[in-house]
Structures are given as C-alpha cells and as structure tokens.
Amino acid sequence: MSAKIEAPKLEVLAPWLFTIGLFVMWEFICRVFNVSSIILPAPSEIFAALVKFWWPMLKNSFVTLWTTLAGFLLAVAFGLFLGLVVGWSRTIYRGLYPVLIGFNSIPKVAVVPILVLWFGIGEVPAILTAFLISFFPIVVNVATGLATIEPELEDVLRALGASKLDVMRKVGIPRAMPYFFGSLKVAITLAFVGTVVSETIASNAGLGFLMSQAGTNFQMPLVFAGLIALAVEGIGMYAVTAWLEQRMTGWAFRAQGSAGA
Amino acid sequence: MISLENVSLAYKGRTGPVLALDGTSLNVGRGEFAAVVGPSGCGKSTLMKLVTGLVMPTTGSVSVADAPVRGPVKLAGMAFQNANLLPWRTVTENILLPLEIVEPYRSRFRASKGDYIARVEELLATVGLAGFGDRFPWELSGGMQQRASLCRSLIHEPALLMLDEPFAALDAFTREELWCVLRDVWQRLKFTVVLVTHDLREAAFLADTVHVMSARPGRVIESRDVSFPRPRDLDVCYEKSFTDLVHQLRNKIAEVRKAEPRKAEAAKA
Numbered sequence: 001m002s003a004k005i006e007a008p009k010l011e012v013l014a015p016w017l018f019t020i021g022l023f024v025m026w027e028f029i030c031r032v033f034n035v036s037s038i039i040l041p042a043p044s045e046i047f048a049a050l051v052k053f054w055w056p057m058l059k060n061s062f063v064t065l066w067t068t069l070a071g072f073l074l075a076v077a078f079g080l081f082l083g084l085v086v087g088w089s090r091t092i093y094r095g096l097y098p099v100l101i102g103f104n105s106i107p108k109v110a111v112v113p114i115l116v117l118w119f120g121i122g123e124v125p126a127i128l129t130a131f132l133i134s135f136f137p138i139v140v141n142v143a144t145g146l147a148t149i150e151p152e153l154e155d156v157l158r159a160l161g162a163s164k165l166d167v168m169r170k171v172g173i174p175r176a177m178p179y180f181f182g183s184l185k186v187a188i189t190l191a192f193v194g195t196v197v198s199e200t201i202a203s204n205a206g207l208g209f210l211m212s213q214a215g216t217n218f219q220m221p222l223v224f225a226g227l228i229a230l231a232v233e234g235i236g237m238y239a240v241t242a243w244l245e246q247r248m249t250g251w252a253f254r255a256q257g258s259a260g261a
Numbered sequence: 262m263i264s265l266e267n268v269s270l271a272y273k274g275r276t277g278p279v280l281a282l283d284g285t286s287l288n289v290g291r292g293e294f295a296a297v298v299g300p301s302g303c304g305k306s307t308l309m310k311l312v313t314g315l316v317m318p319t320t321g322s323v324s325v326a327d328a329p330v331r332g333p334v335k336l337a338g339m340a341f342q343n344a345n346l347l348p349w350r351t352v353t354e355n356i357l358l359p360l361e362i363v364e365p366y367r368s369r370f371r372a373s374k375g376d377y378i379a380r381v382e383e384l385l386a387t388v389g390l391a392g393f394g395d396r397f398p399w400e401l402s403g404g405m406q407q408r409a410s411l412c413r414s415l416i417h418e419p420a421l422l423m424l425d426e427p428f429a430a431l432d433a434f435t436r437e438e439l440w441c442v443l444r445d446v447w448q449r450l451k452f453t454v455v456l457v458t459h460d461l462r463e464a465a466f467l468a469d470t471v472h473v474m475s476a477r478p479g480r481v482i483e484s485r486d487v488s489f490p491r492p493r494d495l496d497v498c499y500e501k502s503f504t505d506l507v508h509q510l511r512n513k514i515a516e517v518r519k520a521e522p523r524k525a526e527a528a529k530a
Contacts, residue, residue, distance in 0.1 A: 156341075159313040160337070161335030162362045170361065
C-alpha cells in the first residue's frame, strides 16, 4: 500500500509520520523497560496530564506566547534599526561589533535577576529577556545583507550621482530583506528560550512558571506537557516566520533556484 | 569629452603601495567611441573608475565634459561583465532605476512613470527584448540579462557610457549580436563611449580609436585610429585590413606582456 503513495504526498506526510513514530517509540521504551514516571513519563501519561490540566495549560501557554511575541516584536524593531545603522557605516560597525558580541556572550539567565530587581516579578522581565536574547541574530543578518552589496552595482549607482541614502533605499535594504526574514526564524525560537528562562526564575504565570511549579510537586507528566506545549508554540511561530519569509522575499529563493539552471 | 593628463594612481596593497596607473594620458572626443585594450591587470578598470569620478587620481588631472572631476560625474551610464540586475525587480523596473536617481527625471518620476515605462519598452525593443519587461532577471539567459543591463545604462540618455568588458561572459554569437546592438544604439544617439575589453576584434569592430595599455603600472602606450567606414557590417571583421589591425594590436600587447612578464603575472594573481 505504502508504495502506492506518491513521493510528494509522502513528503507532506513525513513530518507527521516521524513525530508520531517518535512518540510511539517513546511509549514503547517506557513500557518495556518499565521506566518510572518520575524519571521519564510515557507520552500517554503526558497527554493525560494535558487533558486533565487543560485550563492552566492553555492560560499559561497564552501568557508565554504573548510575552514571547512582545519581546520578539521589540527585537524585530530594534534589531532592524540597529542592523541598518551598523550596516550603514564601517566605523559604526567596527565600534559597535565588539560591544554586541560581548553582550551576546552574557548568559541571559544572569540578567534576569537584574531585570526582576528593576521591574519586579511578572511579564516585563520575561518580555525583556526574550527581546535581549533574540535581537542579536537580526542585527547581524541585516548588517551582513547591507555590507555585501556587489561593488559593481554600487559603482553603477554612484556613477549616476546616487547618495548613500539612495544606494541603501534602492539596493541595500531590499537586498538585506532575505537575510532579515531568515534571521526571524532563528530569533523567534530564541525568544521562546528567553521567556521560559525568565518565567522559570521569577514569574507567577507562563509555561516556565507552570513547569517549575509542577517540578517541585514531582508532577513530571505535567512538566513534560509544558515542554510539549512549548514545542508546539515554537513550531507554530517558526512556521509563521518561514511563511512570511517565503511571501516577502520569494524572489531570493527563486533566484537561487534558477541560478543553477 | 574626457581628458586624462598624466594621471597616476596608487592604492594601498597588502605589501605597501601599488601603482595601478603611471603617467597615463588619454583623450576622448565628444561622441567618440573609444576602446581600451591591454593585458590583464593593467589598470583598465581603474581607468573606468577614474573617469567616472569614483576614485581620485594620486597625481595628474581628470576632466570630463570640460570640467575637472571632483566626485562621481553623475552623467555616466555603466555596464559591467556581470549584468548586476536587481533580482527583486522586473526587467522594466530594473531599467527604470537610473531614472529614480538622476535629475531631472527623479523629481518627475511619479508623475511621468507612464512615459518612462513607454521609453523602457522602446529601448527593450531596440535591443531585441520586446515583451520581456515583466520578467524577472533570473528568468532570462545571460545574454538577455546583459541586454537589459545595457538598457539600464542607456535609459537616462547619458552623455557618457562606460563599459567594462560587458560582453566577456557571453558566447560568441550572442556577443557579435550585441556588438551590433551597441553599434546601432550608438549610431543613433551619438553619446561618448569608453569600452574596456580583452577582445581585440570587439575593439576594432566597434571603436573609432583603440588605446593600448601597458602592463602594470598601466599607461597608454599606443592609440590607433580605426578608419573603417560606418555603418560597419560584421563582414568587416573578415577583411584583410581588419585582420591586419587586430594582428598588429595583438603583437603590441604580446610585446608589452613580454617586456614585463613577471609583473603582468603578479598583477593577474
């Protein structure tokens, strides 16, 4: 039967098959080796917990989602702006880059207590952690897109009397867009990491909070349910940004496709 | 139209200053079609940048249209070996690009966009790309992209057209076809052209004067008038006087290459 499924159809089904396969294998291992649910709960227990605690799950998932999105949108605005500034001038690039690298090297876990001190426990530190962790890839990508304009193309424009602003508007910024939208996929997953880290340390809502609470009560199925909810949100947001990338800068994919032809 | 007086240009290389051009003098009259040939790495592309004001000479003076060059000249169209079309714009939008930048078109752009598009279509027809305006660059072959690039360099009717090996990456048939396209457009509009090329037949077929440059540091060592009557037909390439001229140019370049073979190789690398 399976041989009759056409290749493209199989490709569409593949992610679902793999995911289901993973859970089946997980369940199988838990049952065969009789793994304690404190160590590793079986998927059936996790889904049971999901159903049982559906309301707190949903509520906290929503908190995590909106704080992540708020931090992510801040990161997009700020990252785009800073990327344009950094890509604009070599001097700014040179001056700012070490600072940015240094900042990016700081584990954001270490920043959360400071944010809590400043803003108190709640959503604000989560939003800011998501923002701080996710703006860097956006800055780097936008700046790279601007910095790699073909010199000949710049010559063509400058020989027409184009100002730096013209070159940026007509070539630099459109050219940086594939880099920008590509970086969003990285940034959104990082933003989730930031939110959950902050929620785990100091919060009274969100999936991170829920999981740390469940963890202290040894409700391992609920902890894993939280992880699954996070994964689902992450995949969903990744899909949205990937779709956005395709839609906004489809030319970049098509151009690459035809370059080989 | 263009005059270079005793121009030298040195730039910073990894191992100290590199002299790209040394005491070059060159004159191109208004409406003249000049070709610059020479061994690779002789500073031909540097010459282009000097004339368009993208770089300033270390010594000597450059003037274009009777005015000394102090910055980008703003009246030049340029085309390179790579078509460099913007992949997010259609062919028409790509060709409109100079009109979005150069005055007086720029300030009228929104109001006269319709006229400009008609102009693009007209130009596309003359280079044999009629009906391709709505395509994206990646849907075109290399030769078609180069035609579009040529249109982009001509749309604002520049007084000066700078071409840096524009046909080098094309196959022989497309190249000859584009020679004729360029010849016809030039004959009609009579702008000044500086064509940098490796192809001696291309130089001899298209140009009024051919300037031969020495190996690095580059210098114009010989200027030859090409006196074949216009309009020229591709058949002129098979006449004896034409092949003689190409042969002589070929020998001249072989001579300068032999004079400084190591330098020329180093410059290439």
